[in-house]
Amino acid sequence: MSRTAFITGATSGIGRATAFAFAELGYRLLLHGRRQERLDELKEKLQDKVEVYTLNFDVRYREDVEEAFSRVPESWQEIDILVNNAGNAHGLGPIQENDPDDWDAMIDGNVKGILYVSKLVMPGMIARRSGHIINISSVAGKQTYPNGTVYCASKSAVESISQGMRMDLNPFGVKVTNIAPGAVETEFSLVRFKGDDKRADLVYQGFTPLSAEDIAETITFVVTRPPHVVLADILIFPTAQASAMLLKKD
Ligand code: NDP
Ligand code: 8X3
Numbered sequence: 001m002s003r004t005a006f007i008t009g010a011t012s013g014i015g016r017a018t019a020f021a022f023a024e025l026g027y028r029l030l031l032h033g034r035r036q037e038r039l040d041e042l043k044e045k046l047q048d049k050v051e052v053y054t055l056n057f058d059v060r061y062r063e064d065v066e067e068a069f070s071r072v073p074e075s076w077q078e079i080d081i082l083v084n085n086a087g088n089a090h091g092l093g094p095i096q097e098n099d100p101d102d103w104d105a106m107i108d109g110n111v112k113g114i115l116y117v118s119k120l121v122m123p124g125m126i127a128r129r130s131g132h133i134i135n136i137s138s139v140a141g142k143q144t145y146p147n148g149t150v151y152c153a154s155k156s157a158v159e160s161i162s163q164g165m166r167m168d169l170n171p172f173g174v175k176v177t178n179i180a181p182g183a184v185e186t187e188f189s190l191v192r193f194k195g196d197d198k199r200a201d202l203v204y205q206g207f208t209p210l211s212a213e214d215i216a217e218t219i220t221f222v223v224t225r226p227p228h229v230v231l232a233d234i235l236i237f238p239t240a241q242a243s244a245m246l247l248k249k250d
Pocket of ligand 2 (some may be wrong): 137138139140148181182183184188244
């Protein structure tokens, strides 16, 4: 049977591009998101190539995650590759002015979401003594920037989770890769700025940002290394970027 990959947040951006890239590799795809019409569209587009099963839940709610996963047919529960990608930033501003609802969305979505999903997938990987978990962190997890405190904190937590997971899963031969992108043009900024598309577009003006496909290509490289090789931690920038804050714009 082909290998099975579970991608969270496959309805947009990096997750969606990774679904297409993994279809080229012939993986069976367990694709997740909250926007059902996008999941249906993905299934429609990819199912001629590979088997697709879609899952709709909000990663912030443990019971919903568990309930949705319990309904996944047994044949789909043997997951070889988990891409913990679902996540977003909500708001950009000084911490003293932040909306606490945005904190909840980021801490619950970006941190607890990874834990809840991984908790369900890790036992199978441990039992089979194989598997690969890829956590999508960010440069924001390595360098905090002003006005992004809580998003940065949430991605900093992802960095720690990746390190800890790698150690805890090491006895079982399960690989863990942390990928920390810089600026990637997706719906990320549209979500961060709550639908303000003009403000979102400005983020990517004056330089060539990474595309979702650039990250998908990186993930493809990561999962196609030989069994004895794991890429532990990858920081990937557009050429115009040198740090979380330093971007050479025209
Ligand atoms: P997008 O907004 O394009 O995609 C985010 C995806 O995550 C969507 O599929 C969305 O699906 C899903 N998602 C978000 N929150 C939840 C939730 N609570 N429950 C379930 N699904 C959720 O952004 P990107 O592709 O850019 O983001 C993907 C990952 O990459 C994120 O973790 C982000 O932090 C990280 N990243 C992005 C960078 C960038 O510059 N774009 C740079 C560094 C890291 P739906 O709305 O259908 O649920
Ligand atoms: C997304 C990149 O720099 O906007 O994680 O935080 S950044």
